[in-house]
Amino acid sequence: MQLIGILSAALALIQATAMASTSNAYPDHIGVHRAGAERQHMSAIGTDGLMYMPVLLPPRSPRLFRPKNIRAYSLFLQAFYYMKTLPETDPRSFAAIANIHGEPEGMPYDNYPGPKGDSNRGYCKHADPLFPLWHRPYIALIESVIVEIATTVIAPTYTQNTTQWVALAKTIRFPYWDYASDAALKDPYPSIFSEPSVVILVGPNGAQFTMENPLVSFSLPEDIYDEMRSSGMRSQETYRTGSLSTHEVAQTRAQVRLLFDTTLEDWFAFSNTQMDSGDPENPRQFHSIEGIHNNIHGYVGSGSYMGNPASASYDPIFYFHHCNIDRLTALYQACFNEFPDPSIANTPLTPFRIRPGSNDAWTSYDSNSTRAFGYTYPELANGTRGTQLARSLYQTYTFVDPAGIVDTNPNRRRRDSVERRDMSTRDISSSPSMYQKATRYLERGFAKAYSLAGFKHRIEATTYTETKPTTPAGTDAAAFGGEAAYAHFSVDMHSIDEPFTVVFKVDGHAAGSSYVFATRKNHHGDVMVIGSSVVLTFELYQAGLLHKPEEWKKHVTVEIRDFVGDTVDLSRFPTLNVILRGCLHDAEDKDNNPYTQWSEDAIQLYP
Missing domain, CATH: 1.10.1280.10 (Di-copper center containing domain from catechol oxidase)
Structure with missing residues (x-):
């Protein structure tokens, strides 16, 4: 009382x-x-x-x-x-x-x-x-x-x-x-x-x-x-x-990390989803702060x-x-x-x-x-x-181990992937993993800057640092598919005159989605082509396909859902274009600074 x-x-x-x-x-x-x-x-x-x-x-x-x-x-x-x-x-x-x-x-x-x-x-x-x-x-x-x-x-x-x-x-x-x-x-x-x-x-x-x-x-x-x-x-x-799941946090974390990559250093590309028509396939076009922003709106409130x-x-x-x-x-x-x-x-x-x-x-x-x-x-x-x-910030937003994600979504597979089982048979002696390279880089850069004794030990003990699959010796990582995979897409945000979600699946299992936080068009015929991306790394890894880009097109599908979650026929999105691209995180330039090395060849998924 x-x-x-x-x-x-x-x-x-x-x-x-x-x-x-x-x-x-x-x-x-x-x-x-x-x-x-x-x-x-x-x-x-x-x-x-x-x-x-x-x-x-x-x-x-x-x-x-x-x-x-x-x-x-x-x-x-x-x-x-x-x-x-x-x-x-x-x-x-x-x-x-x-x-x-x-x-x-x-x-x-x-x-x-x-x-x-x-x-x-x-x-x-x-x-x-x-x-x-x-x-x-x-x-x-x-x-x-x-x-x-x-x-x-x-x-x-x-x-x-x-x-x-x-x-x-x-x-x-x-x-x-x-x-x-x-x-x-x-x-x-x-x-x-x-x-x-x-x-x-x-x-x-x-x-x-x-x-x-x-x-x-x-x-x-x-x-x-x-x-x-x-x-x-x-x-x-x-x-x-909606709310937010661990899987969606991991997806968001990968996108946030890319904001601080020197290969994406450009205000127009950083600030918003609008496409630069003069450079339609440049990776930086698909990784903006607004794209991250849109996804949170979709996760919580579609x-x-x-x-x-x-x-x-x-x-x-x-x-x-x-x-x-x-x-x-x-x-x-x-x-x-x-x-x-x-x-x-x-x-x-x-x-x-x-x-x-x-x-x-x-x-x-x-x-x-x-x-x-x-x-x-x-x-x-x-x-x-x-x-x-x-x-x-690269250290703050470290990679997430796909095997460690706990998610209750029944549409995502939950099994040991072929790729993880195959890792034990790979020759890793001649090709250090990206985790090992990242550890060496961080130890070298941060320990030098801050004189932190035992820094390597603390990096290895970090709960959410990903132990990434090793690229086979003698293989060009960019051509091979790299250490991560993304779907890059462009579409007219006014296609159906309401917000919508672009959903990607691997063998029918939900891989990730990107939300198009669309405003109503001002005039009939208004077109605003925007670009965004979806992280496919985790589901391709679970499927044993992360390092097999030649197989991606057979297994990855795209669909679009309207504001209330109903599937919409793709014919209503005539501007939709989807490419798949691998990348190598933490490649190092001549000054030992990390950057993302994108695969030179993109895989056309749709149309």
């Missing part, structure tokens, strides 16, 4: 404060603030005086969820809950912020002048080189609102040590969900995104209390939901049709809110996903110093005002660095940049 009383009192206080705050007109149009001296001072943690983006989503465990920073965690969740209670007319409300990304059409944010994006259906940029940097001020906006609410609404309710609570609230930064990490391999879908209630570990009176989990769903205002029905949403409360650009931002998980996309973008920028072409870098990133009360929007020039918003990421806090950072 005491816990129920605490809960009722806490929620009543939050709701009463919400009603009081919305009774007054918000004094000025919201701006996504630049970092001022006070904010940087309050958030000083790293050597550069910037606050880390805190990871509030640790692996799932048998015990109740326990974040490290329980005070910031308590403030963050209460502020998120409060933000969801504000009416859509308040630009600080979750409804108003979510409305920025997609539909309803013709509903501008905070009276920002002009149409709602190019199509008037949403401000977001997709299949566009501005994709990563448009979403940066978007996440900064919701972060700044959370900080404001935590500082001015939630922290003052703590009657003991109020000043310290207010100071702590100013240091909150939005957490990211790293779905390619070692932790994700153990716990692909953190319970904080699915449990209906959460325990606030330190409440306003110092005691714990349980409240509705604000990160699970959001109930759309009636007028907005009326518009969403046409996009196939069957409930006013957001819902998810057939539901997260799976459609029109509605995805109404699901709270959207922002944790995009915070990680921003992190990967920041890491890529720090590795390669890449930036949008100057011809588009001054394009206004509407509707994000660069200061309150102004209609001047942020541009890519303004938002090129996270420093402009007063935050950084753990990997960047010590100043590591360039090749040294890329090497470190």
Whole structure:
């Protein structure tokens, strides 16, 4: 009874404060603030005086969820809950912020002048080189609102040590969900995104209390939901049709690793899925940050809110996903110093005002660095940049042993492959495995840079480093099929005027998929050809086919499923083109830097 009383009192206080705050007109149009001296001072943690983006989503465990920073965690969740209670007319409300990304059409944010994006259906940029940097001020906006609410609404309710609570609230930064990490391999879908209630570990009176989990769903205002029905949403409360499996984490991890490969060093190719028609088969065309982004939307939400650009931002998980996309973008920028072409870098990133009360929007020039918003990421806090950072990220996102993936999908084979049995008969004395080469490279590069004694031992003990099949002696690895295999495909994203999934199978067993996060076309006849990829390594390995590219076409098939999962005849996708290609990870250049050596010949799978 005491816990129920605490809960009722806490929620009543939050709701009463919400009603009081919305009774007054918000004094000025919201701006996504630049970092001022006070904010940087309050958030000083790293050597550069910037606050880390805190990871509030640790692996799932048998015990109740326990974040490290329980005070910031308590403030963050209460502020998120409060933000969801504000009416859509308040630009600080979750409804108003979510409305920025997609539909309803013709509903501008905070009276920002002009149409709602190019199509008037949403401000977001997709299949566009501005994709990563448009979403940066978007996440900064919701972060700044959370900080404001935590500082001015939630922290003052703590009657003991109020000043310290207010100071702590100013240091909150939005957490990211790293779905390619070692932790994700153990716990692909953190319970904080699915449990209906959460325990606030330190409440306003110092005691714990349980409240509705604000990160699970959001109930759309009636007028907005009326518009969403046409996009196939069957409930006013957001819902998810999927989650994330270990197999999908391994697939994502392989894709993330390629972001930091020097062979893919090109902003246009990195930033978005749009194809460069002048170079249609270059591997870099198929490995973008947007492609990784699209797949997470598909894994979690195909057939539901997260799976459609029109509605995805109404699901709270959207922002944790995009915070990680921003992190990967920041890491890529720090590795390669890449930036949008100057011809588009001054394009206004509407509707994000660069200061309150102004209609001047942020541009890519303004938002090129996270420093402009007063935050950084753990990997960047010590100043590591360039090749040294890329090497470190290669170690962070090491290969995954196909034999070690535990997956409950009944459509994937679960048996010892012929290839693994054949490994014992191969002559490995004259041809070191890629794992051995990677170990030597990492030992040489990292031990030299950091003087770490025993580094080789720690690499070999890493749980998720793949012991890869050995390329037979005297065989050119690139021609042979290499150490990994990918399906590279291009297709018109508007083919069926809704999001869809490109699925690959090996002998009928699910190998992997790529989600096309398609927006509705603006005009009849609109064509936007995009490129993406699917990792086939794991299933080909299980089938004993990884090093037999001459057999791939006989065993690999492709199909396409629509938004709700129904198979669509491939004749409806006249632009679909699929090639299969092997590659050798961690080949070394003359300076002993790793890069991916792609096979020179691609195998035409479809048409």
